[in-house]
Amino acid sequence: MKSYLDMSAPELAAELAAVRAAYERLKAVPRKLDMSRGKPNGAQLDLSMDLLRQDPAWLTASRKGTDTRNYGELAGVDECRQLFADLLDLKPENIIVGGQSSLNLMYDCVVWALLLGVCGGSRPWGQQGRIKFLCPVPGYDRHFAITQQFGVEMINIPLLPTGPDMDLVRRYVEADPQVKGIWCVPKYANPSGVTYSDETVRAFAALRPAADDFRIFWDNAYLVHGFGDEDDHLLNIFDACREQGTENMVYEFVSTSKVTFAGGGLAALAASEENVKFLLKQMGVQTIGYDKVNQMRHVRFLRSAEGIRAHMKKHAAIVRPKFECVLQTLDREIAPRGIAHWNRPKGGYFVAYEGLNGTAARCVALCKEAGLVLTPAGAPFPYGKDPADSVIRIAPTYPDLPDLAAAIELFCVAARLAALEVLTAAK
Amino acid sequence: MKSYLDMSAPELAAELAAVRAAYERLKAVPRKLDMSRGKPNGAQLDLSMDLLRQDPAWLTASRKGTDTRNYGELAGVDECRQLFADLLDLKPENIIVGGQSSLNLMYDCVVWALLLGVCGGSRPWGQQGRIKFLCPVPGYDRHFAITQQFGVEMINIPLLPTGPDMDLVRRYVEADPQVKGIWCVPKYANPSGVTYSDETVRAFAALRPAADDFRIFWDNAYLVHGFGDEDDHLLNIFDACREQGTENMVYEFVSTSKVTFAGGGLAALAASEENVKFLLKQMGVQTIGYDKVNQMRHVRFLRSAEGIRAHMKKHAAIVRPKFECVLQTLDREIAPRGIAHWNRPKGGYFVAYEGLNGTAARCVALCKEAGLVLTPAGAPFPYGKDPADSVIRIAPTYPDLPDLAAAIELFCVAARLAALEVLTAAK
Numbered sequence: 001m002k003s004y005l006d007m008s009a010p011e012l013a014a015e016l017a018a019v020r021a022a023y024e025r026l027k028a029v030p031r032k033l034d035m036s037r038g039k040p041n042g043a044q045l046d047l048s049m050d051l052l053r054q055d056p057a058w059l060t061a062s063r064k065g066t067d068t069r070n071y072g073e074l075a076g077v078d079e080c081r082q083l084f085a086d087l088l089d090l091k092p093e094n095i096i097v098g099g100q101s102s103l104n105l106m107y108d109c110v111v112w113a114l115l116l117g118v119c120g121g122s123r124p125w126g127q128q129g130r131i132k133f134l135c136p137v138p139g140y141d142r143h144f145a146i147t148q149q150f151g152v153e154m155i156n157i158p159l160l161p162t163g164p165d166m167d168l169v170r171r172y173v174e175a176d177p178q179v180k181g182i183w184c185v186p187k188y189a190n191p192s193g194v195t196y197s198d199e200t201v202r203a204f205a206a207l208r209p210a211a212d213d214f215r216i217f218w219d220n221a222y223l224v225h226g227f228g229d230e231d232d233h234l235l236n237i238f239d240a241c242r243e244q245g246t247e248n249m250v251y252e253f254v255s256t257s258k259v260t261f262a263g264g265g266l267a268a269l270a271a272s273e274e275n276v277k278f279l280l281k282q283m284g285v286q287t288i289g290y291d292k293v294n295q296m297r298h299v300r301f302l303r304s305a306e307g308i309r310a311h312m313k314k315h316a317a318i319v320r321p322k323f324e325c326v327l328q329t330l331d332r333e334i335a336p337r338g339i340a341h342w343n344r345p346k347g348g349y350f351v352a353y354e355g356l357n358g359t360a361a362r363c364v365a366l367c368k369e370a371g372l373v374l375t376p377a378g379a380p381f382p383y384g385k386d387p388a389d390s391v392i393r394i395a396p397t398y399p400d401l402p403d404l405a406a407a408i409e410l411f412c413v414a415a416r417l418a419a420l421e422v423l424t425a426a427k
Numbered sequence: 428m429k430s431y432l433d434m435s436a437p438e439l440a441a442e443l444a445a446v447r448a449a450y451e452r453l454k455a456v457p458r459k460l461d462m463s464r465g466k467p468n469g470a471q472l473d474l475s476m477d478l479l480r481q482d483p484a485w486l487t488a489s490r491k492g493t494d495t496r497n498y499g500e501l502a503g504v505d506e507c508r509q510l511f512a513d514l515l516d517l518k519p520e521n522i523i524v525g526g527q528s529s530l531n532l533m534y535d536c537v538v539w540a541l542l543l544g545v546c547g548g549s550r551p552w553g554q555q556g557r558i559k560f561l562c563p564v565p566g567y568d569r570h571f572a573i574t575q576q577f578g579v580e581m582i583n584i585p586l587l588p589t590g591p592d593m594d595l596v597r598r599y600v601e602a603d604p605q606v607k608g609i610w611c612v613p614k615y616a617n618p619s620g621v622t623y624s625d626e627t628v629r630a631f632a633a634l635r636p637a638a639d640d641f642r643i644f645w646d647n648a649y650l651v652h653g654f655g656d657e658d659d660h661l662l663n664i665f666d667a668c669r670e671q672g673t674e675n676m677v678y679e680f681v682s683t684s685k686v687t688f689a690g691g692g693l694a695a696l697a698a699s700e701e702n703v704k705f706l707l708k709q710m711g712v713q714t715i716g717y718d719k720v721n722q723m724r725h726v727r728f729l730r731s732a733e734g735i736r737a738h739m740k741k742h743a744a745i746v747r748p749k750f751e752c753v754l755q756t757l758d759r760e761i762a763p764r765g766i767a768h769w770n771r772p773k774g775g776y777f778v779a780y781e782g783l784n785g786t787a788a789r790c791v792a793l794c795k796e797a798g799l800v801l802t803p804a805g806a807p808f809p810y811g812k813d814p815a816d817s818v819i820r821i822a823p824t825y826p827d828l829p830d831l832a833a834a835i836e837l838f839c840v841a842a843r844l845a846a847l848e849v850l851t852a853a854k
């Protein structure tokens with residue numbers, strides 16, 4: 001098979017005609033496929049049904065005797081703080097258990113910083129003119145939506161195989177006091193699958209921000225979501241920060257959205273004890289406490305960090321074949337044509353497909369016309385603008401395997417067609 | 428028995444000595460009593476244990492086929508929106524089901540208004556200098572804490588037996604564009620027990636605010652929480668607003684915190700369809716959705732507005748004897764002394780005790796020294812400042828009946844002592 005990049009104009013024209021015909025044939029068959037969001041499949045949700053089959057008496061009393069059905073325990077019941085602390089190799093005092101959405105906790109942290117300021121900061125972010133956030137790209141669209149909603153200027157930072165370009169991060173953070181934060185998904189990053197190297201994590205911990213109120217938003221969404229033979233290693237950023245005396249610089253976020261239920265799980269925030277005390281004071285005005293019955297439900301069902309890791313092996317068994325399907329098809333259909341590259345993640349929820357410049361939006365549109373919904377091109381970038389129009393986020397988990405196979409076949413045809421259109425126009 | 432107000436100086440001195448001795452005897456017995464917060468008692472929480480005993484299969488699929496365990500349904504599952512709509516005599520399109528705390532929904536609404544603005548408003552509240560909220564007093568301390576946290580100027584509005592002084596409200600709202608909101612608990616108000624009259628509700632609906640972004644925060648926390656022979660009637664404010672074309676002016680809040688579990692219930696926001704659409708757009712950046720499994724749990728357990736009302740009769744049977752205990756003791760120990768008056772609520776969670784000026788903080792301190800925790804004096808007022816130092820919020824629900832009886836006996840002795848100290852000093 002010949003790479004498209006090596007084809008002559010007549011060869012390209014012939015291939016274009018052939019691929020267009022193939023696309024039209026696929027399009028003629030009505031279908032409704034969705035690879036747009038990082039959603040668990042029903043089979044994954046079924047793994048946690050015992051969460052809902054528990055003796056009520058076990059849910060209503062915490063270890064220290066709190067009636068979980070009543071008000072109180074702003075930071076969460078002790079055993080649930082302990083569970084997340086064990087998972088993150090921290091202390092319960094570092095944990096605030098929230099509601100069911102880690103995104104909501106991140107949003108709240110941004111809101112508090114904007115309106116009230118952060119621990120050690122001299123003024124609220126919102127009183128300092130136009131502030132900035134660094135955004136490693138490609139990244140998570142819902143992160144960028146938060147800072148966009150509040151008018152925060154977002155700056156693209158290239159994501160390397162080791163994590164964000166730390167020279168660039170350091171330059172921005174240490175020179176510009178208007179830079180107040182950075183969005184990170186440090187393990188199996190959304191959508192690139194990259195896990196930050198130890199050196200990168202240490203470089204984060206060693207930052208000396210120009211601002212007195214800079215925060216790293218460390219969204220550890222996929223910390224136990226490996227599905228490969230071996231798990232990526234991520235250094236505990238708080239260990240690195242402790243060496244540098246910079247523990248207050250980090251807010252870490254986790255959730256059980258893709259451990260138990262995306263529509264009924266738990267989220268948690270991890271931070272230095274000083275930050276936790278400060279944040280609880282702000283949070284205490286917002287609520288009397290989150291759902292403690294659901295906290296107990298999770299403690300009883302997941303039991304321990306070890307229990308969580310064992311449970312995640314069951315997820316991996318479901319998720320892994322889907323990634324294999326996607327990667328094998330890409331290897332077969334796209335690799336020989338030389339029109340794209342992509343990551344081979346050992347965990348997480350995404351494959352980031354990087355095609356030729358100027359083909360991503362077209363490819364997504366072609367898929368949509370033929371009945372396959374993808375994440376909008378550009379979504380993994382601030383303001384939805386992919387400067388090269390080349391990256392497409394593929395989310396293999398939600399469809400059943402036969403649907404997924406059909407979806408990725410269609411995707412490959414659309415991707416080839418989009419590439420051929422660009423290549424023939426260029427000749 | 429002679430009123431303290433009619434006593435001569437020698438009579439007062441003798442009474443002071445006697446009551447002080449009684450107080451010291453009580454104080455000598457160690458006790459730990461709590462009448463500080465409007466918390467349900469364990470027996471009330473036991474009424475909802477079937478919430479936790481349900482067939483898991485009934486919780487995971489909504490009527491329209493949504494897998495509630497997965498992401499989505501930002502405004503809540505249809506049948507849960509319907510449940511709250513029925514309860515409030517509105518349409519499902521008027522309802523957003525939130526997490527487990529209505530306070531959190533109120534907080535979010537204030538935050539969105541500050542940072543992003545409200546539907547129809549020209550600018551965010553936060554960009555308009557020092558803004559103001561009207562605060563009917565006595566009121567709910569956690570409302571006032573939100574506006575205080577954000578530096579909103581709070582203005583006391585006297586609460587009359589018919590609701591807030593609407594002449595004063597109208598004057599502020601219609602003259603001053605910096606007045607952006609008012610905190611209301613329209614039924615069995617916290618702590619006064621007042622239910623707003625139809626005329627008051629209509630006067631709210633007829634307001635013509637000077638600001639284009641004024642909102643009424645209508646915290647209908649006790650809408651089904653009557654325990655008397657008959658329930659107070661509260662006019663549906665949206666009906667009144669519809670006549671006036673002012674539906675966008677109101678955010679209504681409810682929760683099941685005192686229906687099912689305070690630590691694992693549901694909250695909802697009700698608003699005009701236009702407001703709901705606008706708010707969902709803001710909210711969609713904050714979260715992908717709230718806990719839908721818990722929504723289904725509540726739908727299955729409570730079933731209907733009728734089901735909720737039937738369930739609340741069981742609460743009433745537990746709560747009513749506690750209020751009778753408090754009121755009978757106050758009638759016996761305080762009324763003949765002429766040193767205070769209080770409401771006789773037919774629902775809600777509080778008795779508002781109004782003693783002589785300058786006695787509330789002292790009475791609370793005396794109780795505390797003797798082992799009884801009360802809500803801090805001043806709490807029902809903005810900034811925690813009761814101008815007359817006369818109001819104490821009594822929360823009878825949490826203690827068991829014998830503890831409550833002991834607590835209110837102690838309270839009466841402390842109240843008499845505080846009154847006598849003031850009266851003897853004045854002679």
